[in-house]
Every structure is written in structure tokens, then in C-alpha cells.
Amino acid sequence: MNIIIGNNLKMLRKAKNMSQEEVADHLNISQSAYARMERGESTSCAIHFNKICQVFEITPEDLVKKELGIATYESLMNTERQTEIAMISIYRKIIKKYELEIEDLKTIIKYLNKGKN
Incomplete structure (x- = not known):
């Protein structure tokens, strides 16, 4: 599960054109702690679950999906565009x-x- 969430975090962050440090700042954690979440090495994403969903403007269900989905990714990109x-x-x-x-x-x-x- 951590790997799935980590992959989704990375995709969401890149779709929002954010650095790991920027996301970490929103979560009030260090960049290295956030990097561990993206790599699936940390379970601390559970503590920050709701804030992560707010930062990326997604539902909790989207965050834990095995495949985040093209529709979610495109909606993020469309908003940016x-x-x-x-x-x-x-x-x-x-x-x-x-x-x-x-x-x-x-x-x-x-x-x-x-x-x-």
C-alpha cells in the first residue's frame, strides 16, 4: 500500500509542478520525510492523509487507488492549463x-x- 500511495504522491506532485520541498512545507515536515513517503518507505502518510488530499485537491479514495488514473491526472493538468x-x-x-x-x-x-x- 505504501508503494501505491508513494507512486500516486509523486505523480500528483509532478502534475502540480511542485517540488518535494514545497509539498513538505505544506505538510509541515522535512523534505527527506516527504521523499520517504514517495518512495513508499514511510507510513507517516497516514498522519498527513487529509492534508495531502487538500494539497493535491483529490479525494482520499483517489490517493489510495492502485492506479491514480488518467482522468485525475488530466483534471489536475487541465486546471493548471x-x-x-x-x-x-x-x-x-x-x-x-x-x-x-x-x-x-x-x-x-x-x-x-x-x-x-
């Missing part, structure tokens, strides 16, 4: 705003330079 798409959209709006401001400033500079001549 949706966040990425939303951020790109926001960045594009900001860039567009600055491009418009730059064009306005160019027009003002052009107008001011005409007044000097």
Missing part, C-alpha cells in the same frame, strides 16, 4: 493597454515637436 491560459489573457490585455499608451505618447511627442519648429 486553464490557469496558464487565464494568465496569458491577462498579460495580453496589459500589453495591449501599454501599446495604446505608447501610441498616444508618440502622437503627443510628434505634436510637441511640431510646435518647436
Whole structure:
């Protein structure tokens, strides 16, 4: 059972693009203690079971499944991808705003330079 949970922890962590240290920080344990959980060498995951499920946004059933499943993995990746798409959209709006401001400033500079001549 520890090997199954360990494999699932590793897959979930990678799907969330997190380091072992980041997950360990969420669980308030050392990175080496978390690494032992991923390798299936520790039973301390039972103590942190609920917190692990919260960190990875999964159900307890998902954590102990022999195969975590493509659907769970894809849902994690889709959430990450949706966040990425939303951020790109926001960045594009900001860039567009600055491009418009730059064009306005160019027009003002052009107008001011005409007044000097």
C-alpha cells in the first residue's frame, strides 16, 4: 500500500509542478520525510492523509487507488492549463493597454515637436 500511495504522491506532485520541498512545507515536515513517503518507505502518510488530499485537491479514495488514473491526472493538468491560459489573457490585455499608451505618447511627442519648429 505504501508503494501505491508513494507512486500516486509523486505523480500528483509532478502534475502540480511542485517540488518535494514545497509539498513538505505544506505538510509541515522535512523534505527527506516527504521523499520517504514517495518512495513508499514511510507510513507517516497516514498522519498527513487529509492534508495531502487538500494539497493535491483529490479525494482520499483517489490517493489510495492502485492506479491514480488518467482522468485525475488530466483534471489536475487541465486546471493548471486553464490557469496558464487565464494568465496569458491577462498579460495580453496589459500589453495591449501599454501599446495604446505608447501610441498616444508618440502622437503627443510628434505634436510637441511640431510646435518647436
